[in-house]
Amino acid sequence: MKIAIMGAMVEEVDPFLSESEHEPLLKYFKKHNDIEYGGNLYHEAKYRDLDIVLAYSKIGKVYSALTAATMIEKFGCEMLLFTGVAGAVAPDLKIGDLVAAIQLCQHDLDITAFGHPHGYVPEGKVYIEPSKELLHIAKEVADDRGIELKKGIIATGDQFIADAKKKRWIADTFDADAIEMEGASVAVVCDSLNVPFFVLRAISDAADMDAAFDFDEFLKHSSKVSSSFIIGMLEKISKSGN
Numbered sequence: 001m002k003i004a005i006m007g008a009m010v011e012e013v014d015p016f017l018s019e020s021e022h023e024p025l026l027k028y029f030k031k032h033n034d035i036e037y038g039g040n041l042y043h044e045a046k047y048r049d050l051d052i053v054l055a056y057s058k059i060g061k062v063y064s065a066l067t068a069a070t071m072i073e074k075f076g077c078e079m080l081l082f083t084g085v086a087g088a089v090a091p092d093l094k095i096g097d098l099v100a101a102i103q104l105c106q107h108d109l110d111i112t113a114f115g116h117p118h119g120y121v122p123e124g125k126v127y128i129e130p131s132k133e134l135l136h137i138a139k140e141v142a143d144d145r146g147i148e149l150k151k152g153i154i155a156t157g158d159q160f161i162a163d164a165k166k167k168r169w170i171a172d173t174f175d176a177d178a179i180e181m182e183g184a185s186v187a188v189v190c191d192s193l194n195v196p197f198f199v200l201r202a203i204s205d206a207a208d209m210d211a212a213f214d215f216d217e218f219l220k221h222s223s224k225v226s227s228s229f230i231i232g233m234l235e236k237i238s239k240s241g242n
């Protein structure tokens with residue numbers, strides 16, 4: 001089984017590659033083969049019996065779609081796990097919470113002028129759902145580790161949302177719990193190519209204030225937390241004999 005692991009930013013995939021004193025778990029992909037393709041670096045590695053391809057795409061829907069498609073079409077990945085950070089929309093989500101997407105949509109996709117709902121284009125769908133099996137595995141990892149894993153609708157668009165009004169509009173229009181900039185584009189690619197996928201996000205901000213805030217500080221910490229969680233999922237996938 002060949003598995004794609006991707007993030008949007010270098011900080012989100014770094015913990016998989018570098019050795020960390022505090023998180024001995026996070027040094028599993030020490031030996032890797034690096035391949036440059038389409039302006040991105042893809043790390044081929046091994047975790048137990050699993051073949052891994054790890055990469056960050058750069059921020060946004062277009063870059064993330066390119067990376068997901070490359071991992072599937074060029075590298076032959078049969079499953080994709082996304083790890084990253086997101087802004088909170090649901091009031092019960094706090095900074096640091098882990099959220100697994102149960103549905104993903106594009107909040108900035110708008111041909112409503114033709115009578116279509118927000119987030120919809122003909123022959124597409126507003127919401128895309130990740131693999132139920134992977135959500136189940138994630139729940140097992142959370143239970144084993146005593147971590148609370150929240151589940152929610154993730155809305156994706158090509159904007160960093162730092163505005164209470166815009167955040168409210170996205171929440172009301174899509175019933176969204178969290179917002180970010182890559183999940184739904186990756187979901188469209190995986191769904192179209194029949195590749196099971198999973199999107200994990202650690203909440204980095206409340207999506208209603210100054211973007212500079214302490215986003216970068218939180219990013220490093222949360223990237224470690226979510227990559228450690230992904231390692232937990234790989235352990236289970238490996239054990240299940242895939």
Ligand code: SAH
Pocket residue numbers: 008009059060084085086087088159160161162179180181182204205206207208215216
């Ligand atoms: N600090 C970066 C920019 C980060 S953009 C720089 O200066 O280069 C935000 C990234 O985190 C995106 O990858 C997005 O998926 C996620 N994200 C976190 N909070 C978000 C929010 N409030 N709105 C949109 N995306 C958010």
